[in-house]
Amino acid sequence: VSQSRYARFVAERYLYFTVFFVCMLLAIFFNYLNKKVPNLGNLLIVSYFFFFMYITFNRFNAWARPEALWEENVKIAPDSYRVRNNLADTYSRANNFPKATEQFSEAIRINPNFVDAYFNLSNSLISQNKFSEAEFYLQKTVQMDPSLVESYLKLAILKANAGNFKEAYYYIDRALNVNPNLEVAKNLRNQIKNYETQKKN
Numbered sequence: 001v002s003q004s005r006y007a008r009f010v011a012e013r014y015l016y017f018t019v020f021f022v023c024m025l026l027a028i029f030f031n032y033l034n035k036k037v038p039n040l041g042n043l044l045i046v047s048y049f050f051f052f053m054y055i056t057f058n059r060f061n062a063w064a065r066p067e068a069l070w071e072e073n074v075k076i077a078p079d080s081y082r083v084r085n086n087l088a089d090t091y092s093r094a095n096n097f098p099k100a101t102e103q104f105s106e107a108i109r110i111n112p113n114f115v116d117a118y119f120n121l122s123n124s125l126i127s128q129n130k131f132s133e134a135e136f137y138l139q140k141t142v143q144m145d146p147s148l149v150e151s152y153l154k155l156a157i158l159k160a161n162a163g164n165f166k167e168a169y170y171y172i173d174r175a176l177n178v179n180p181n182l183e184v185a186k187n188l189r190n191q192i193k194n195y196e197t198q199k200k201n
Contacts, residue, residue, distance in 0.1 A: 066090040081111035085120065092124055100124045115144045119151060131158055142174075149175040153188055160192045163199065168192050 033040045070087035077083050088103030104121035107114055118137045125134035135158050141151040152175035159168040169192070175185040 067094060067096075079110055081107040081114050081117065084110065085114070085117050088117075088120065088124070092120070092127070095127075097124050097127045101128070113144070115141050115148070118144070119148070122151075122154065126154070126158075131162070134158065147178050149178050149182060149185065152178070153185060156188060156192065160195060165192065165196045 030042070030045055033044065034042065067087070067090045070083065070090050073080075073083045074087055084103050084107040088100045088107065091097070091100035091103060101121060101124045104117050104124055107117040108121065111117070118141045122134040122137040122141070125131075125137065135155065138151045138155050138158075141148050142155075152171045156168045156171035156175070159165070159171065169189065172185050172189045172192070175182055179185070
């Protein structure tokens with residue numbers, strides 16, 4: 001069992017124990033109130049129930065759309081780079097790339113070492129045809145983690161589309177240095193060669 005799975009297992013058990021313990025304390029407290037003031041405890045139980053039911057129904061609005069859910073989470077944890085990244089990802093899935101770019105940038109501001117946000121931001125910029133900016137962030141990802149073959153392949157595509165075939169092959173070689181059996185890199189090399197031939201003819 002991995003350390004993270006073990007941690008989740010322990011956390012889940014503590015959660016159940018805590019809920020049970022809190023419910024027991026509330027039951028004792030409400031029973032005590034009933035003895036002191038007749039039906040006061042019962043009234044508080046009913047109020048408590050309707051209060052949480054109201055909160056639950058309000059949360060349904062947040063669960064209606066992934067964007068709304070993560071927007072609520074950002075309000076709760078505005079300094080969480082992972083929450084910002086997840087919100088940006090939902091914007092990307094909805095093709096709202098300007099908002100996605102804004103939130104990926106916020107995730108990077110909060111945690112400049114979060115390589116996933118750099119890669120995701122580059123994808124968002126590519127979708128907006130902002131290729132030079134996307135290249136900048138892709139370069140950042142391979143500086144931070146030289147084993148990111150996906151970044152090398154995207155850089156190869158950007159360079160090929162710009163007509164810089166020498167650099168395109170360079171990035172494919174970088175990807176193959178990481179994984180010599182990477183078929184997608186080999187296929188991309190062939191596609192770029194065909195494209196280069198067409199451009200020359």
